Amino acid sequence: MGKITGFLEIERTLPARRPVAERLKDWRELEGKFDDAGLQAQGARCMDCGIPFCHKGCPLGNIIPDWNDLIYRGRWKDAIERLHSTNNFPEFTGRICPAPCEEACVLNINDSPVTIKQIEKQTIDHALRDGWVVPQPPAARTGKTVAVVGSGPAGLACAQQLARAGHLVTVFERDDRIGGLLRYGIPDFKMEKHLIDFRMRQMEAEGVTFKAGVNVGGSVSAEDLAEEFDAVVLAAGATKPRDLAIPGRELRGIHFAMDFLPQQNKVVAGDAVADQILATGKHVIILGGGDTGSDCLGTSNRHGAASVHQFELLPQPPDGRTAEMPWPYWPMILRTSSSHEEGVIRDWSINTKAFHGADGKVGELEAVRLEWVTGSNGRPQMKEIAGSEFRLKADLVLLALGFLGPEDGPIKQLGLKTDERSNVAADASYMSSRPGVFACGDARRGQSLVVWAIWEGRECARGVDQFLMGHTDLPASPML
Numbered sequence: 001m002g003k004i005t006g007f008l009e010i011e012r013t014l015p016a017r018r019p020v021a022e023r024l025k026d027w028r029e030l031e032g033k034f035d036d037a038g039l040q041a042q043g044a045r046c047m048d049c050g051i052p053f054c055h056k057g058c059p060l061g062n063i064i065p066d067w068n069d070l071i072y073r074g075r076w077k078d079a080i081e082r083l084h085s086t087n088n089f090p091e092f093t094g095r096i097c098p099a100p101c102e103e104a105c106v107l108n109i110n111d112s113p114v115t116i117k118q119i120e121k122q123t124i125d126h127a128l129r130d131g132w133v134v135p136q137p138p139a140a141r142t143g144k145t146v147a148v149v150g151s152g153p154a155g156l157a158c159a160q161q162l163a164r165a166g167h168l169v170t171v172f173e174r175d176d177r178i179g180g181l182l183r184y185g186i187p188d189f190k191m192e193k194h195l196i197d198f199r200m201r202q203m204e205a206e207g208v209t210f211k212a213g214v215n216v217g218g219s220v221s222a223e224d225l226a227e228e229f230d231a232v233v234l235a236a237g238a239t240k241p242r243d244l245a246i247p248g249r250e251l252r253g254i255h256f257a258m259d260f261l262p263q264q265n266k267v268v269a270g271d272a273v274a275d276q277i278l279a280t281g282k283h284v285i286i287l288g289g290g291d292t293g294s295d296c297l298g299t300s301n302r303h304g305a306a307s308v309h310q311f312e313l314l315p316q317p318p319d320g321r322t323a324e325m326p327w328p329y330w331p332m333i334l335r336t337s338s339s340h341e342e343g344v345i346r347d348w349s350i351n352t353k354a355f356h357g358a359d360g361k362v363g364e365l366e367a368v369r370l371e372w373v374t375g376s377n378g379r380p381q382m383k384e385i386a387g388s389e390f391r392l393k394a395d396l397v398l399l400a401l402g403f404l405g406p407e408d409g410p411i412k413q414l415g416l417k418t419d420e421r422s423n424v425a426a427d428a429s430y431m432s433s434r435p436g437v438f439a440c441g442d443a444r445r446g447q448s449l450v451v452w453a454i455w456e457g458r459e460c461a462r463g464v465d466q467f468l469m470g471h472t473d474l475p476a477s478p479m480l
Helices: 036-043 055-057 066-071 076-084 090-096 116-129 153-164 192-205 222-228 257-268 291-303 408-414 450-469
Strands: 145-149 168-173 208-210 231-234 255-256 281-286 309-310 343-349 350-358 362-372 380-384 390-393 395-398 437-439
Touching: 036 066, 036 116, 055 066, 055 350, 066 076, 066 116, 076 090, 090 116, 090 450, 145 222, 145 380, 145 395, 153 168, 153 192, 153 350, 153 450, 192 208, 222 408, 231 408, 231 450, 257 291, 257 395, 281 291, 281 390, 291 309, 291 395, 362 395, 390 437, 437 450
Parallel strands: 145 168, 145 231, 168 208, 231 437, 255 395, 281 309, 281 395, 309 343
Antiparallel strands: 350 362, 362 380, 362 390
């Protein structure tokens, strides 16, 4: 442990974000940074607990007290090595993970938690700046070939681990660039895409081959991949969006969030997007109160929307933990994102009933307010409040209602079994019902966090390596 009394003497702080008026004019990242001394002071707050619950809070099992202490002592190179021992891509998680580790921090019982996420982000940024992140090619090749379908965090983590084990890995991506939702979904103001490009160069030097613009299950048969490669990993995410089957849904101007967000990613990358969905000068309504809805909000405000409303079906969460949300569990509390700071009207317990418009174009949203009551089965049930119906002007409606599971193409072509939520069913080694075909990330567990995706990719790689070689020397997650 570094400074024994650090948590008593030093307050939790975070670096200031760029001013709203400034950041709305561009698509660059908005989070600030500490100087080295400031970050070391935050690392000094770590208590080096006898039982560090942050390990359990982090799906990756990151060895957080170790690298907090190393940062406090100024041992930056040792810190990034410890961080990389459990996390292939801390530059991703340090930017877009909601930090369940901080909610599980022991200091969070009666004080403010350690700024774990900020320390993680600046540790990897320091390493990237100083050239410490270099390719790690294997000493020998096994001659075994693996196809990884999908290049999001699960696919990338799985591919990198397998390449370092000596296998010949090819990553297939249906979009024109590698990165999955990291590339086309996460706005650049949350994570700039040069970070993905750097990891691609590193992984190519480690022996990974990337093939973008290849739609496995569409233009390329998944069955052909299974015949060509010694193993196949499905890591294509859960990309089927949840729709809203109500009157007026067919009107123009109503779009899924994942039709809206990737277009702006492409524009920032320098592409020309014909008929881009723009919020400029429009009254925008976002249905869905999660992270995707927040991303739509930040994008709409940068477009110059006339107004933005964000509606959530569920009731407004409490400001802090309740008896039903004890430490160290992740609490469902009210959270304000950087996009919310930039301007929005948020409302909860709103049920959208219909869309109205003229000449085939949406013009209004019709909704009603809800009361949530406990049903006879003990579960919350929604009840419409009589007389609370209202209409609201809507030039653009964005549906950010979550996702229903992976695309059917590869699953049907390979004849794989699925679970009750239409995800690929897999055993403890991440192998599907078909020998040699594996699944990980959102394709296996459903829509989830970037940390879960990386963890699944790493664990899946162990299963593939075991299948191919009869044993595996790839590291197991500290959680297991």
